[in-house]
Amino acid sequence: MSVQQGRQLRCPAGTVLFRPADPCRGFIIVRSGRIRVSLTAANGREIVLYRVREGEVCLQTFSCLIENRRYSAQGLAETELDAEIVAPAAFRTRIARDENFRDDIFHAVARRFADFKQLVEDVALSGFEARLARALLRLADSGEIVSATHDTLAVETGSGRAVVSRQLQEFARRNLVTTTRGRIRLLDRRRLGELAGQPLADGN
Incomplete structure (x- = not known):
């Protein structure tokens, strides 16, 4: 997955990339490392929703950009991270104009929804x-x-x-x-x- 016009992001493990209610700064493309996305309930209990590695999509970021809303979960660099942040306008333009890029994104989103299905089964049914x-x-x-x-x-x-x-x-x-x-x-x-x-x- 390749996008032009991005700015480089390098940060150590433990860096908080976004929190609930934060605005989305752009589409995150992981080059190396791993992001953990988690949700904390009102009682303080936290659960991991998914992880983002090279070639994978952060569903929180994608949803925020498409729906123009704020984050509802926390993203943490679980390891040293090398990533690219693509500005919202540039991302939306690429999605609209580049069919191959759009297909790559949508397939990655579909795979991420499969992860959520497994999470629901784990918590509710297992x-x-x-x-x-x-x-x-x-x-x-x-x-x-x-x-x-x-x-x-x-x-x-x-x-x-x-x-x-x-x-x-x-x-x-x-x-x-x-x-x-x-x-x-x-x-x-x-x-x-x-x-x-x-x-x-x-x-x-």
Whole structure:
């Protein structure tokens, strides 16, 4: 995904890019790094809506630009970030005139809605055991180590820290994981995948 007339944005991990009620400064194109978009409820509980990587669309930003409204969630640079910010007018012009660019954007938005469908299923239809197993597999990518605190996992699963701690203890008792401070090792990805409803292929 390439757009001209953008300005470069480089920032360290932990930088807040936007907050609820902020105006949208432009369309974000991630070149490297990762953005975490989350929502905080009135009771203070936070849940991760999605992450934005290279080639992906920030649905919050897209909606704000198309509907001319303000942000309703928070965007945080989860890693060191190299991105491009395209001014709203330039973005709208490109969307209107460039069919290939428009198709790329709309396909990316469609994929993002699929992520939201999974989030709704996780929170509304899945038991917590399955939600935590999915979060661990997602954060570990293809590896065995998850570098995350219990608070972080609570945000990932839309739950409380105590609930996460109890379930991790149960996973450890069943020899699925081992835990140390800020670090979780996956001992049995296959069984975790079965719990998550995501059976792993042979060799994984």
